[in-house]
Amino acid sequence: KDEEQLHYDYLVLATGSQTFFPKQIENLERYKLDIKNLEELKLFKTRLEALSTTKEKNKHIVIAGGGLSGAEIAIELAQLIAQKAPEKNIQIHLVEQQATVLPGLDDFLINETTKILDKWGIKRIHNEHISKVEENTILLANGQKLPYDLSLFLLGVVCEQIENSQDIQYGPKNQFEVNEYFQLENHKEIFCIGDVAQTKDSQGNYNPPTAQLAIRQAEILAKNLKNMLKNKPLRQEKNEIKGVLVDLDHKNAVGIVFNIKIKGLIAYILKRVTTFLANRKRT
Structure with missing residues (x-):
């Protein structure tokens, strides 16, 4: 591909993230579907429709990841199946390696969400992780085998590293470590916001990558870039989930x-x- 060089005084990186597919899970690359990709999302929809219209019964859907996306999608699928194909007896399994769904969130959210998952008959599997994916079978680390006709891996997001970045600090998910103004410590002319930035709230806890935060960070950074162009000091503002x-x-x-x-x-x-x-x- 042709490359073009652009010179800058200030650079803002807001390139977002990509779905995290752990390399430790054997064969995952072969069988995964990335619903952030439009074509693969269409394929997931096609397979789901085929599952609900087939004459066969007792099919299985496995969702790996019990975070916000995993829990919400599991409940949505359960409602859809109950509405369109209740007689098919399609079982949904939700696999989360932590002890609860929505790990890290408030107990109130966890408990209310768990009640609804159980209400819809979604089988929760906790404290276990997936070790291998085969055609129509998912293997857990404890040796248990889960049959599946449709699977979805929602294990979080990861950011892509840039080339020639030896002096740039990264977090565990390849997010750029930034200061309170979203600057890279060794490159104060480079700002990172959104999913690519590892930021902290006022209590020093790492913020999760959310659209809510990305919008807020963009607003804060826009003000500070304007200040820099006018030779005014940068202002620190609250950067946390409301x-x-x-x-x-x-x-x-x-x-x-x-x-x-x-x-x-x-x-x-x-x-x-x-x-x-x-x-x-x-x-």
Whole structure:
């Protein structure tokens, strides 16, 4: 490919992340589907439709990863199957290597989400990780075999390293380690925001990669770039999540917003309002 060199005074890296597929899982590269890829998402949809329309019964769906995406998708699939193919007896398995779903989040969110997963008959497997993927079989580290007709791996995200970056510090998921102004320590002219940046909240905890944070970081950085161009000092502003909302079943959700715990219809409506406002900001 042809390469073009661009010179800069300030550089902002906001290239996002890619789905994490651990190399330790044997054969994963051969059987994985990356739903961040449009063509593979279409393929997943096609396979799901085939599963719900086949004459065969007792099929299995395995979702690896019990974080926000894994839990929400498992519940959504369970509702879809109950609506379109209840007689097929399609079993959903959710594999999470931690002791609970939504690891690291508040117990209130974990407990409410677990109730709904159990309500829909989703089989949860905890404290185990996947060691190998074969055609129609997933092997756990303890030797257990899970049959599957459709699988989805939602094990988080990872960032791609850039070339010639020996003096750049990376986090465990290849995120750039940045200071409070989103600058690289050894390259103060380079800023990183969004999924590629490993940032901390006011308590010193690492922030998860979310759209909410990426939008906030973009707003903060835009102000500081303007200050730099005017030779004004950089300003440090709060860079932390204001809340978490989890979609459950029907018009039901659960969340913590500004340290207030909410659930049910009000949480469901609030999630849609915040999503709408976030999308407006992007455009």
